[in-house]
Amino acid sequence: MSTGLHDSILAELAQLAPAHGVLDAHTHLGADEDGRSLASDTLLTALEEVGSTARAVVFPFHDPERHPAYRVPNDRVLEWSRVSDGRLIPYCRLDPEEDPVAEAERCLANGARGIKLHPRAQGFEFAHAAAPAIFGVARDAHVPILIHAGRGMRSMAALVDLAWQFPEVPLVLAHAGIADQGVFATGFAGHPCALYDTSCFGPQDVVELFARVPAERIVFASDIPYGRPVGALFLAMRAAAYAGLDAEDRALVAGGTMAAVLDGAGPPVAQRPRLARVRPASGSLIRVAGYLLMGFGAVISSPPPAPARALPWIALARAVCRDPDPGAVRCALERIDDLLVAAERLITAGGEDELLAIRQVHAAATIAATEPLPP
Ligand SMILES: [Zn+2]
Secondary structure: OOOOOOHHHHHHHHHHOOOOOOEEEEEEEEEOOOOOEEOHHHHHHHHHOOOOOOEEEEEEOOOOOOOOOOHHHHHHHHHHHHOOOOOEEEOEEOOOOOOHHHHHHHHHHOOOOOEEEOOOOOOOOOOOOOHHHHHHHHHHHOOOEEEOOOOOOOOOHHHHHHHHHOOOOOEEEOHHHOOOHHHHHHHOOOOOOEEEEOOOOOHHHHHHHHHHOOHHHEEOOOOEOOOOHHHHHHHHHHHHHHOOOOHHHHHHHHHHHHHHHHOOOOOOOOOOOOOOOOOOOOHHHHHHHHHHHHHHHHHHOOOOOOHHHHHHHHHHHHHHHOOOOOHHHHHHHHHHHHHHHHHHHHHHHOOOOHHHHHHHHHHHHHHHHHOOOOO
16 A cells, blocks of 8 residues: 655655654544544554554544443444554543543553543543542553643643642653643653653644653654654654654654553653754745645645645745755755655646645655754
């Protein structure tokens, strides 16, 4: 099956990512009210694209059959994991309004290895009366809690206060913590186990994480089906390389750190953030990344995704690429232009491959945001 990605992307990914031990920290199985769904076979196939031994943390969507207490979707995820040969690591999803402690205990007794909370979908805040009890269950069971920390949230400062009451509970702040990245980076400085997953549309959000938090607290995740492991790992590994991580440290981001946390060993010792907060930049690459993200946003702005809406933005990015005086970023611009030509071709041809074009566009934006610059 085609990954939809250019061979040069896959070749670079093979160089940057570890051959074994990839662990996707955030994936969904089942069906969502928003119409998206993912079957375990499809997830396992997508994981193959990042390695024959790749594993994933899995949990339910905002499932139409979630009442009461997420029991039905939690049981399905537990069963899919049980027959996955260890490839899928189940978390239970909880609704704080529907007996969350009993449901967590039931699922943990049946093999769940963590807890997923979605404060936007479930419409709660961390001042909720049930929230400390959920953290208490996680502490007693020595399991992590993964929390949506992306679009659609107000300030999440209350979570910082709550989590510090349970510092032994490993936290995974999803989507690079963009809901409050600065508040988290500051509030969780020195926290023993506040992790950030890299599932994010904006490559610069992941790059910025490496400037704000220790690399030993950043874990690869795709949020499939909203992202895809191969493209998400390309972003995580490119950002890690841009931040100067060597192969051993990149392997921690790709899965080593998350595996250690799931095994109860805790994450590696944190070092200072690797990137300076103010960095040299290429104006050309900033313009390319900006246009491509506007194109990406246009595609997903209203359902169903419409790749043709990206075409004017791709054209503007290509205009940057054909600069006769590209300076130090000549090679990056040429490479990005090749990807954009391929994306335009897929979109113009239409049909099923049209959606693959968006992966090329995202990979091109990733390159633009993570290209190492000569000093
Ligand atoms: Zn998600």
